[in-house]
Amino acid sequence: MIFRQLFDPTSSTYTYLLGDSGEAVLIDPVYEQVPRDLALLRELDLRLLASLDTHVHADHVTGAWRLHQRVGSSIAVAEAAGAALADRPLRHGDRIAFGTRHLTVRATPGHTNGCLTYVLDDESMAFTGDSLLIRGCGRTDFQGGSPQQLFASVREQILTLPDSCLLYPAHDYRGITVTSVAEERRFNPRLGGDVDEGDFAGHMNNLNLPHPKLMAVAVPANLRCGQPEGAGAEGDPSTADTPAWAPLTLRFSGVWEIEPMALLEHADQVQIVDVREAPEFIDKLGHLPGARLVPLSQLKDRLDDFDRERPIVAVCRSGVRSAQASVLLAKAGFKQVANLAGGMLRWKTEALPVAQDVV
Numbered sequence: 001m002i003f004r005q006l007f008d009p010t011s012s013t014y015t016y017l018l019g020d021s022g023e024a025v026l027i028d029p030v031y032e033q034v035p036r037d038l039a040l041l042r043e044l045d046l047r048l049l050a051s052l053d054t055h056v057h058a059d060h061v062t063g064a065w066r067l068h069q070r071v072g073s074s075i076a077v078a079e080a081a082g083a084a085l086a087d088r089p090l091r092h093g094d095r096i097a098f099g100t101r102h103l104t105v106r107a108t109p110g111h112t113n114g115c116l117t118y119v120l121d122d123e124s125m126a127f128t129g130d131s132l133l134i135r136g137c138g139r140t141d142f143q144g145g146s147p148q149q150l151f152a153s154v155r156e157q158i159l160t161l162p163d164s165c166l167l168y169p170a171h172d173y174r175g176i177t178v179t180s181v182a183e184e185r186r187f188n189p190r191l192g193g194d195v196d197e198g199d200f201a202g203h204m205n206n207l208n209l210p211h212p213k214l215m216a217v218a219v220p221a222n223l224r225c226g227q228p229e230g231a232g233a234e235g236d237p238s239t240a241d242t243p244a245w246a247p248l249t250l251r252f253s254g255v256w257e258i259e260p261m262a263l264l265e266h267a268d269q270v271q272i273v274d275v276r277e278a279p280e281f282i283d284k285l286g287h288l289p290g291a292r293l294v295p296l297s298q299l300k301d302r303l304d305d306f307d308r309e310r311p312i313v314a315v316c317r318s319g320v321r322s323a324q325a326s327v328l329l330a331k332a333g334f335k336q337v338a339n340l341a342g343g344m345l346r347w348k349t350e351a352l353p354v355a356q357d358v359v
């Protein structure tokens with residue numbers, strides 16, 4: 001089984017990818033991170049069957065609808081949440097299959113009235129959303145929350161799993177990535193040890209926390225499964241962020257790549273910067289016709305050599321240095337940047353034209 005834990009730094013949200021036999025599910029995807037998630041799915045050769053939200057989030061917008069628009073994946077969320085557009089309303093005991101594996105749905109309300117925990121088939125892993133955090137838990141003062149319900153949910157549905165079961169929350173604000181049933185049963189200051197329902201309710205009812213900053217935006221959006229207001233049959237307006245000047249592929253690293261043949265077809269529309277050293281520019285690999293030599297070590301000081309209104313493609317021997325150059329150019333404000341996939345090695349392998357003139 002393939003397992004990846006992904007992170008959104010803006011909301012401190014963990015997204016989880018589970019894959020098996022070419023099929024995958026994503027737990028708690030974030031709207032802005034959908035391009036990253038799709039790039040990873042492509043690289044791992046996985047077909048996304050469904051996105052699974054643990055609850056209706058108040059601190060970020062889910063990527064469920066956006067993923068559905070891009071790849072046709074199902075949208076799964078608790079039936080109790082009452083979210084529009086969900087095509088797979090989930091109840092306690094439901095199973096979500098991917099490849100030869102499956103997740104079992106456990107209803108764990110209390111943080112919100114529609115919280116779910118997803119348990120892997122062999123009970124080695126569980127994804128607890130905000131019901132149980134690492135040494136903590138989600139608040140219970142809005143969205144139908146109830147400290148009594150949450151206490152029962154965690155004690156009966158999560159902490160009854162095997163001691164060795166690894167628990168993965170929806171958030172952690174300290175950078176801790178995983179815990180276990182045994183740890184939380186012993187060390188969770190709110191729900192572990194000898195804490196009883198009265199202790200827990202007394203604590204939760206006196207937190208006096210401000211509401212999440214994005215709550216007024218996130219909750220209504222998530223009740224539409226992440227569909228932007230005003231979006232309809234015409235599809236996802238966010239596709240406008242996909243470059244249109246050439247067919248590009250977004251890599252999991254965040255770098256857009258262009259294939260050699262695509263670059264050849266669009267060569268007259270782009271600026272090509274070769275970031276190798278001068279001797280490499282005229283070695284046996286040669287260089288692309290029309291390429292400008294600017295070694296990577298000099299690129300930061302020569303940004304004014306390039307037209308910011310025209311696409312720019314970075315090239316090197318194998319695509320490694322030029323990927324770094326692409327990141328540098330994007331950070332410097334260039335909006336249309338791509339890396340030549342495979343560099344001059346791929347270009348030469350595909351027998352495309354090269355030049356070897358001296359700089």
